[in-house]
Amino acid sequence: MQNLPSGVAIVTTGTAVGRRGLTLSSVTSICMEPPCVVVGINASSETHDAIFARRSFGVSLLGGARRTSRCALAAGKV
DSSP states (O other), X not given: OTTSOOOEEEEEESOTTTOEEEEESOEEEEETTTTEEEEOOOTXXXXXXXXXXXXXXXXXXXXXXXHHHHHHHHTTOX
């Protein structure tokens, strides 16, 4: 699946010490007002647990020029 072309997003939550994040290829907009999106995150992910505990997250949509950022996050180097 890693070779399937799609848009890429990064989902993050937390602060400097407890920050968690992951890359994903599916973000669905539900409505504009209030802004609401759906993302699918595996329940066994540390990021899932952090989002559930914090009750908030951010989504960043990345262009092709940001390949280094998304690869570093996916490899756990951020």
